Amino acid sequence: xxxxxxxxxxxxxxxxxxxxxxxxxxxxxxxxxxxxxxxxxxxxxxxxxxxxxxxxxxxxxxxxxxxxxxxxxxxxxxxxxxxxxxxxxxxxxxxxxxxxxxxxxxxxxxxxxxxxxxxxxxxxxxxxxxxxxxxxxxxxxxxxxxxxxxxxxxxxxxxxxxxxxxxxxxxxxxxxxxxxxxxxxxxxxxxxxxxxxxxxxxxxxxxxxxxxxxxxxxxxxxxxxxxxxxxxxxxxxxxxxxxxxxxxxxxxxxxxxxxxxxxxxxxxxxxxxxxxxxxxxxxxxxxxxxxxxxxxxxxxxxxxxxxxxxxxxxxxxxxxxxxxxxxxxxx
Numbered sequence: 001x002x003x004x005x006x007x008x009x010x011x012x013x014x015x016x017x018x019x020x021x022x023x024x025x026x027x028x029x030x031x032x033x034x035x036x037x038x039x040x041x042x043x044x045x046x047x048x049x050x051x052x053x054x055x056x057x058x059x060x061x062x063x064x065x066x067x068x069x070x071x072x073x074x075x076x077x078x079x080x081x082x083x084x085x086x087x088x089x090x091x092x093x094x095x096x097x098x099x100x101x102x103x104x105x106x107x108x109x110x111x112x113x114x115x116x117x118x119x120x121x122x123x124x125x126x127x128x129x130x131x132x133x134x135x136x137x138x139x140x141x142x143x144x145x146x147x148x149x150x151x152x153x154x155x156x157x158x159x160x161x162x163x164x165x166x167x168x169x170x171x172x173x174x175x176x177x178x179x180x181x182x183x184x185x186x187x188x189x190x191x192x193x194x195x196x197x198x199x200x201x202x203x204x205x206x207x208x209x210x211x212x213x214x215x216x217x218x219x220x221x222x223x224x225x226x227x228x229x230x231x232x233x234x235x236x237x238x239x240x241x242x243x244x245x246x247x248x249x250x251x252x253x254x255x256x257x258x259x260x261x262x263x264x265x266x267x268x269x270x271x272x273x274x275x276x277x278x279x280x281x282x283x284x285x286x287x288x289x290x291x292x293x294x295x296x297x298x299x300x301x302x303x304x305x306x307x308x309x310x311x312x313x314x315x316x317x318x319x320x321x322x323x324x325x326x327x328x329x330x331x
Contacts, residue, residue, distance in 0.1 A: 003023055003027055007026055007031060008022045008026060010033070021040060022036070025037075025039040025040050040126075040129060057328070058076065058079055058080045058083045058328065059074055059075050059076035059077050059138070059328055060074070060088060060092040060157075061074045061157055061158060061159045061326050061328055062096050063096075063150035063152055063159035063160065063161055063326075064096050065148045066100055066148075067148070068144055068145060068146060068147070068148060069100065069142065069144050069148060070100075070143050070148035070150045070161045070163070071099050071100050071104065071141065071142040071150075071161070072140070072141050072142075072161050072324055073092070073095065073096055073139060073140045073141075073326070074137070074138045074139040074140075074326050074328060075091065075092040075095065075136075075137055075138075076134075076136050076137075076328070077133045077134070077135050078133040078134055082131050083156070085131070087127065087130070088131070091124070091127050094115055095110065095113075095115070095120050095123075098110075098113045098114075098115050098120065099113065099140065099142075103142075105142065107139070107140040110137060111137060120137075124136070124137065139326045141324035141326060142161070142324070143161045143163035143321070143324055144163065145163030145164055145322070146165060146167045147164040147165075147167040147168075148161065148163050148164070149162050149164075149171070149175055149177070149178045151175060151178035151181075153182050157327065157328045157329055158182055158325075158328070158329070159182075159325075159326055160179075160323065160324065160325045160326075161323060161325075162174065162177050162178045162181060162322075162323045163320070163321040163323065164177075164319070164320060165318065165319050165320075166315060166317055166318050166319075169314060169315060170314075173311070176298070177293075177307060177311070177320060179300070180298065180299055180307055181293065181323050182325065183299050184293075184296050184299065185325065185327075186296060186323070187291045187292075188291065188292050189292065189294060189321070189322065189323065190293070190294045190295060190308075191288045191292050191295070193292075194288065194291070194292065202284050203280055203281070206279070206280035206283035206287075207276060210279045210280055211271055211276060214267065214271055214276070215263075215268050215271075218263050218264075218266075218267040219259065219260055222259050223259055226255060226256075228256050228259075232247055232252075233252070233253065233256040233257075239256070293307055293320060294306065294307050294311075294319070294320060295308065298310045307320075
């Protein structure tokens, strides 16, 4: 039985598959539409299995907020071309809408949801069959609070959620904070939410950095006193290069190495511990300002307020409960 163009068009409209794929499926199914759909679904599963080892680094990230609940998810594919495809973006939106409606709490829960009687996991396999690319849900996050906001950055590669302790505030106030999260990539709401492990690691790094700087200052001072430019002898390569240029002599190099070794050892053994600790604590404070959302300078403020200060200016009780950030281009 010959396959008609009308039947091919109908199957294509129902499945989104290519013309030739629809024709082949209908021919194999002897014009049985249900069988043809199943054939195309199996083809999608075959494509998905075949591409399992491929890297799905592109995709679409979208977020949505409805009242006290908001969610963000990432549907990955292999190429930016497919990521921008209307069908792929529409699938991402429909999955997100289903997750928000169900108030999903995990990625596995999202995959198990159904849209028009079909599991989301199967819909992704079907889309993979249409495009020939590996696809997977790679991320899902949600927040719940008296007020929530979602921000989708241009290009659908980055989206954020923010949960607030108080509803009834102007939407732009909420949105400004969501854009802050997108732009500045904080790791915690405030310093209380930064783990002691992270703080201890930052203190340790700050102490070592401060010690190295104090030693280097002493070495540089000693080199200058000896009439040697520190920049000419700051590495073996520079020493040889600058000697070849005639900027320093072999005697200068020998002398510089002796000064560097002697002064470094002496200074390292006599560093003032209290000063080192104070500088390190200052650096930790700067780190916490940079990575804590409420401590950050508000990117939307013209008078250099922190995010905390901007929120308090709107409402004395307003604050952030939590936030989520999903970015395909990992920071």
